[in-house]
Amino acid sequence: MDLGSINPILLLASIMAASTPILLAAIGELVVERAGVLNLGVEGMMITGAICGFAVAVGTGSPATGFVAGAAGGAVLSLLFALLTQVALANHVASGLALTLFGLGLSALLGQGYVGVKPPPTARLDIPVLGDIPVLGPILFSHDLMVYVALALVAVVWAMLKYSRAGLILRAVGENHDAAHALGYKVVRVRVLAIAFGGACAGLGGAYLSLVRVPQWTEGMTAGAGWIALALVVFASWKAGRVLLGAWLFGGVSVLQLNLQAAGVAIPVEYLSMSPYLITIVVLVIMSADKSRAPASLGRIFHASQ
Amino acid sequence: MRLHLEKRPQPSRRWTDLSPLLAVVITMLAGGALFALLGKNPVEAISTIFWEPLFGEFAFYYRPQLLIKGAPLILIAIGLSLGFRAGVWNIGAEGQYIVGALSGAGVALAFYPLDAWVVFPLMIMAGALGGWAWGMIPALLKLRFGTNEILVSLMLVYVAEQLLAAMALGPMKNPDGMGFPGSRNLQEYPAAHNADLIAASGLHWGVVAATVAVILAYILLGRHVLGYQIRLSGEAPRAARFAGVNPGRLILFCLGASGALAGLAGMFEISGPAGQVSIDFNVGYGFTAIIVAFLGRLHPVGIALAGLLMALTYIGGEIAQGNLGLPAAAIQMFQGMLLFFLLAVDVLTNYRLRLAPRPETA
């Protein structure tokens, strides 16, 4: 055993990169859920974003275009879900599961010609002065652009939900759609926009996986990341800041257990892998004492017939 | 003028029956277009999926397979539908299925190689108990702390999956298995084997259990006061409280019952068709059953039909893969489409499409 071989600075930097895909997907889903919609199709949207981003990046040679395409792919797929739940008033849980099934199939078909292809590299930003700061430099300022985009998105969502009028409307729709409707807010429109935003974020997260984290295309490559993102939103008790914390914790447990293994610590891997989920349940229990809770209209179907 | 949805005072009987058929027809059209796009003959592909398993030349083999594939789906979906009707959202049936299977297999492996009739009944009890216990975790947490059962039950799926891997690689590993992961094959342990009751019929104890569950659920919902309470809680929670329904008891019942049924399904699967504890034992029946429950309109008979329809698309899809070279992904998409359309046309049951002048608000 050689714990000294774990470099805490590099470890923290790795955690930041490892948590980016789930962070992106989770912050999108958070907005969706705050609007009162439960979309369980995150996995399907992520993997669709992964292949759309990959294919376009390979085709154009530009990772940036790829990311845009990934977001677009996720958003387009999410509109199917919006159509089902907001127009056809179908059940959210079933529609979301159907979306995942559909997305996994679609991505595999789209990706048939891309196995074994190497995508154009995404440049790492070398921020001149900041990157040279000891300790903080490597942890915070040595990543690719998307890591910062993800962090910025969290900040924007946090500020929007807390301070902006749009955020207020979104929350009103999520808490009590009938009251929001009575106040003259367009419930369906707000929710469709939220769903599309969630889809775009999930797609972006997927594209980050296929273009930066891995980077390659293979069928089923998200390997459950979308479900973790869903867990993350709950863990965060629907608060943007805590999503960040949660993503680092989830990413951290995974990266840390690999590092402990490499350092020769004999740990029961399966049991450690359970821990993020158990922690989430514990957090849910603790949270119930807290005032924060799930949006009241979460998963309920809205129809403006009254 | 615009299209407008108007809520029906009563769900339409006609559309309840018609909408699934309509959805299947639309799916065939859209799926046919997809298959044509992939360069396959759409008519041939569709008929392979829907016709071949039932009436094709090898139907004698595929028909029993429909039971094998459909039984766990129906068994789990029946349990889930009780909760869904009452507004209790158990989406962790996959986890309860795994734990039920592990409990049942655990009993079998503990008794191995004892050849006594008592082993199988004990396994059934252990399977139901295991699933029940896994379902009680979100139930008790909801009662005691008010935590959301959707999320807790979902989290417990991942915990169960890790548990399964740990068991397959550790305590339940076959001592004669050359170090490979996976338990002994229960199909080769007669006292524990959930064999076909009539050879090659596909009719194993899980099918029996699914049939019994459908009948019991039908009676429960139609005749029993508990069924009435379940329906009332789902449709009018406030009225239910005034009518003296104890919501806590209902939560315990719904999650417990759906957990137990999922556990049973897992136990029957692992002792029969699957045969052994392996890392990839679970293939998503718990999640597919949620879809089946909704396709069946949360009605026991509907669920039985929906379960068989799902099984049909699985088996027909496999045949299409083998015979026509359709990629598995296309079949997956096709199933996704079927669900989309079934969910979408369901709106016609509860709402009427009307051309109406644009209203002032909304």
Next chain:
Amino acid sequence: MTLKSILTGAVMALGLGTTAAVAQDDKTKVGFIYVGPIGDGGWTYEHDQGRLAVEEHFGDRVETVYQESVPEGADATRAITQMALNGADLIFTTSFGFMEPTINVAKKFPNVKFEHATGFKTAPNVSTYSARFYEGRAIQGHIAGKMTESNIVGYIASYPIPEVIRGINSAFIHARKANPDVQFKIIWAYTWFDPAKEADAATALIEQGADVILQHTDSTAPQAAAEKAGNVISFGQASDMAEYKPSPRVSSIIDNWKPYYIARTQAVIDGTWESQQTWDGIGPGMVGIGEITDAVPADVKEEALALKASIAAGEYHPFTGPLKKQDGSDWLAEGETADDGTLLGMNFYVEGLDAEIPQ
């Protein structure tokens, strides 16, 4: 009356048992059951390359069918049965988890030949085949030992099963021979395929000083992690992973099923097929060693090629004594080579490895 007699009876009654034999006499039908999607770029991908090679080699004389992403258990039984019913003459089932289903179905179709990969159960119409990947590991180990500057080699393992443990031992023995100071750091990923996790595992190893990464998981994610880190070399696994040439990927182990699949199909066509247990290595070409790139110094490359040649010729066995087990007990005496039984069930590390096999 057993299931078998009922089924075969039913087949006969419908006159199908004969159609397979008569109507398609001129065309041999070969089926493949895959555990993953053919687009996985690794295990299943290479098996499908083997299928395509069969098609190309025999042209119109054979017809191939496959089914991908088949779950183990009841679904596998059905998939295999379906192929047999539809007149397949030879069926390859390409995952360990298909062992019981293959044996079960084979009982019902005595006239169909079955080939099960990586298993240990055979029957009169069931053969098994597997590759001696540990021979390739020996070559990787040698290059790794010579090339490492930090003396730390990182190893991404999948599940603690004999196949994987054998690979670790073989690589370690030859790395130590090349460099007595070398140490292995091993991470068990508990997956065959999860690109993100594999990337994290590679990064963790690199951050702890490893400058050579060996992997027993199937994605190219570790290659990308090595490339990103710079000054780290890696080896392709299952497929060549040539897109990461010349560095970080300096060589590779390629699962090459083509010659075997062609030979077995030929045997069925000729009527000479017999049940057997095949465990082939570099010599017969089942284990391919991908091009050793110029990132490897010329002398090391030469030694590696010499090692490959002597293994291929059967002159050298990677597990040749004197070797001790990790606990210090004797395993193989001077000049003694390991028997296949021990290798197939290998559940111990050799002396010098500073790690524990998870239980």
